[in-house]
Amino acid sequence: MKMLARIVYIALGVTFGWAGVAKLIDPSAFLSSILTYEVFGYVLAVAASLFVPYLELCVGFSFVTGFLRGGARWLAGGMTVVFLMLLVQAALRGLDVDCGCFGSEAKASETGFLWPISRDVLMLGGLWVAVICERKADRKRES
Amino acid sequence: MKSVQEAFALILIALVCGGLAYFTHPLAPSFGIDELSINIEEVQSEAEVFWIDARSDEDFAIGHFEGAILLNEERWEELLVDFLDRWSPSATTVVYCSSQSCMRSHEVAKRLREELGVEDIFALKGGWETLLETGLAKEGDE
Structure with missing residues (x-):
């Protein structure tokens, strides 16, 4: 159980880290992506374009190394839920968004919403599996 | 906790x-992008406007505003030469990209202001979409 949790955390950590690095290479491109969701004002979008990539990188680092992992779990879950809500609202409103999930990508009119939404659901599922496995392993060790 | x-x-x-x-x-x-931005009504009140298309080469080839020249960050050094040959410093320079969410025009306008030391360079609010909506440009225009 412990090993499975560790593997899932590393996979999630690499994914978050990759997403963070892809965004922090070009914050302006990420800003353009955020604005396509038509949810945030310009100033908030600029702040997010600078902050979110580093938060993802921190979460990725925590998952891989185990350092501050408890906090990273909450942040990863929160961020993924927010990303999911942004994608769903964009799909419902028929917006042609650039996901921006892993840097600037093709618009939704070309790629659709299915894969980005599925990816976020998969990540939430992975996080849930890791937490459950970790707790079971801890309980087993205590008993 | x-x-x-x-x-x-x-x-x-x-x-x-x-x-x-x-x-x-x-x-x-x-x-702070407000000082860089200009809306279409303000542009129309200008006596002379020099247009720059900051979109990709592909988008420019599909259609662009009449008289606009291509200047994007992907081929900056190469395209800047052509821009300087044709640029009229007395005209108000307006840069556009694809839409409201596109920031390319702001980056190009900001960079031109810094490199040329001129303040009369702006990014069009709403970009190419606004030009289409107001009927100033049509899809496939050249």
Whole structure:
């Protein structure tokens, strides 16, 4: 159980880290992506374009190394839920968004919403599996 | 409780890194874009306008505003030569990209202001979409 949790955390950590690095290479491109969701004002979008990539990188680092992992779990879950809500609202409103999930990508009119939404659901599922496995392993060790 | 403290620690680290990136990252966006932006009504009141298309080469080839020249960050050095040959400093220079959410025009306008030391260079609010909506341009225009 412990090993499975560790593997899932590393996979999630690499994914978050990759997403963070892809965004922090070009914050302006990420800003353009955020604005396509038509949810945030310009100033908030600029702040997010600078902050979110580093938060993802921190979460990725925590998952891989185990350092501050408890906090990273909450942040990863929160961020993924927010990303999911942004994608769903964009799909419902028929917006042609650039996901921006892993840097600037093709618009939704070309790629659709299915894969980005599925990816976020998969990540939430992975996080849930890791937490459950970790707790079971801890309980087993205590008993 | 420990997890919440850890989450705040991570948020703090990310905030510090993001703050540093704002001041040091060469591609960091600016909070103040209002001084760079111009709306279509203001553009129409200008006597002479020099248009720049900041979109990709492919989008420019599909259609662009009449008289606009291509100047994007992908081929900056190469396209800047052509721009300087044709640029009229007495005209108000207006840069457009694809839409409201596109920041390419702001980046190009900002860079031109810095490199040329001229203030009369703006990014069009709404970009190419606004030009289409107002009927000033049509899909496939050249």
